[in-house]
Amino acid sequence: MPTITRHRPFPMEAVPAWDGAADVIIVGFGAAGACAAIGAAETGADVLLLERNAGSGGASGLSGGEIYVGGGSDAQRAAGFDDDIGEFEKYLLAAGGPCADADKCHAYAAGALSHYQWLKDIGVPYRGNYLPGKHIEPVDDSTLIWSGSEAAAPFCDIAKPAPRGHVIQHMGWGGGRPLVDILEQRVRDLGVRIACNVRVAALIADGEKIAGVVARIDNRDHFLRAHKGVVLATGGFAFNDAMRAQYCPQSLSLSDPIGDKDDGLGIELGMGAGGRAIHMDQFFTTCPWTMPESQAYGVFVNVAGQRFINEDCYHGRVTRTAIDQPGGRVYLLLDHAHFSQPLDLARMDIAATGADWREVESELEMVAGTLSATMDFYNHHAREGRDPLFDKRIPILTPLDKGPFVALELNFARSYCSFFTLGGLHTSDMGEVLDGDAMPISGLFAAGRCTSGLPAWGHGYSSGLSLADCTFFGRRAGHAAAAT
Ligand SMILES: Cc1cc2nc3c(=O)[nH]c(=O)nc-3n(C[C@H](O)[C@H](O)[C@H](O)COP(=O)(O)OP(=O)(O)OC[C@H]3O[C@@H](n4cnc5c(N)ncnc54)[C@H](O)[C@@H]3O)c2cc1C
DSSP, X not given: OOXXXXXXXXXXXXXXXXXXXXXXXXXXXXXXXXXXXXXXXXXXXXXXXXXXXXXXXXXXXXXXXEEEOOSSOHXXXXXXXOOOHHHXXXXXXXXXXXXOOHHHHHHHHHHHHHHHHHHHHTTOOOOOOEEEEEOSSOSSSOOEEEOSSTTSTTHXXXXXXXXXXXXXXXXXXXXXXXXXXXXXXXXXHXXXXXEOSOEEEEEEEETTEEEEEEEEETTEEEEEEEEEEEEEOOOOOTTOHHHHHXXXXXXXXXXXXXXXXXXXXXXXXHHHTTBOEEOTTOEXXXXXXXXXXXXXXXXXXXXXXXXOSOTTXXXXXXXXXXXXXXXSEEEEEEETTTOOOOOGGGOXXXXXEESSHHHHHHHTTOOTTSHHHHHHHHHHHHTTTOOTTTOOOTTTXXXXXXXXXXXXXXXXXXXXXXXXXOOEEOBOTTOXXXXXXXXXXXXXXXXXXXXXXXXXXXXXXOTTHHHHHHHHHHHHHHHHHHTO
8 A cells, every 4th residue: 555645646546445535625714724625515515524633713713703804894994084995905915915816816805895794694793892002812802903014104105094903802811712713613604524633644646636634534445426616724833843943943943833733734635636836934923012002103123223113013023023033032122201111912021222222222232332322323213203214103202311211122133023934825816725836736626824825925824815815715715625
């Protein structure tokens, strides 16, 4: 019998006997897998959903349940933001930066409002109100927040700013679990067959076409036939150290992967079948340094005392750019008026204090005239309401010139920098897995963080983009698989 491996499909002619069959087999019961199952089942297909855990969830069930929606939702309009589809698409493209998939950005910009309506129709509750300020997730049950860099340069000059983070009505953090529960209910209502404690180990190929999966159930291999297609929805690879070292080595400076097991299996299955993985070096990371919010008025410098970003942009963009700096750490500089004790969770310690910036510079053992010159330059222009280097905008642009002063250390080895991977299988906007020539692999589909999707570029990530991608393109992948 041929070896059962993730690295190449098992030949169908060697299957000893089929242990089961469905039109469409979905691998993974997070948000992407649930929506793929719904998309397939809504066409009338017989769908089998396989999950290695004891139940649904994955990273999606641990998440905040925030979904990036633009173009003029009810909550946006009620709060006085006249977002439109064109501006929304421009932002999606800018957030994807050099990795943006123009087809996916276009499809999502055009379909986001009806997708949001669909979420409401299946029972996802939204309170409908707007919560101003900088939030990682709402601490109450509010709906609409600024969840990216929309109001900061260069994004605010590319697309008209509007808040687009739409959060399920849920008290506090952790709206992902109720979101997945609602998706699961829809999956069950549509009659999808669900099998948990089932780990898919390989794909099965009938010549060039993917025709099923090999699944481990009760320590025995089961051969499951997919008449129409297989949808991979297995999440990213944040917990697979070997894959991180091979594809995403910059993430090795961080020690707080978030998600479920995220072992990259779906990506390897897809690659083994001839699929191409793209943007594998991209990752999201953030330290909750904007909590309390007053810290956002601070200035970040690297170990050379140089600024590197406009600090008014999304906390994840700041953190991701910080990781690019030399020396394994950066400092957040604050004055007396804006300093508050950081969250314990952030693990950001006070590295230096001083009556003036020269004293802080000396305590940090920086070369004399570096950090102090940075702050003289910054304060001089901030008094005029300008930031000629990085275009930070008022009101967050404010002089930090009344001591005492403090430098908080964001140390990549010690501080809390959560991260997950963004690279994955190259898919069409219908979820087809594409090969090196951008041609679909027959019978193979994928969605969510085992693909590269809307959240493609770590420096442009905005909260809500991942679940937007999982739910929207998950449905399309399921639909396309069933239509094969
Ligand atoms: C704490 C936290 C907060 C977050 N908040 C947000 C947010 O508010 N908004 C947002 O957009 N993003 C958020 N994210 C990111 C987002 O949750 C994930 O990127 C997204 O949920 C990934 O969904 P997925 O369906 O691709 O993978 P998952 O939800 O991880 O689902 C994959 C499933 O596949 C299963 N699986 C894997 N391998 C196999 C196998 N071999 N056989 C069978 N089953 C398998 C796994 O067990 C898992 O259940 C957050 C993440 C975390 C951890």
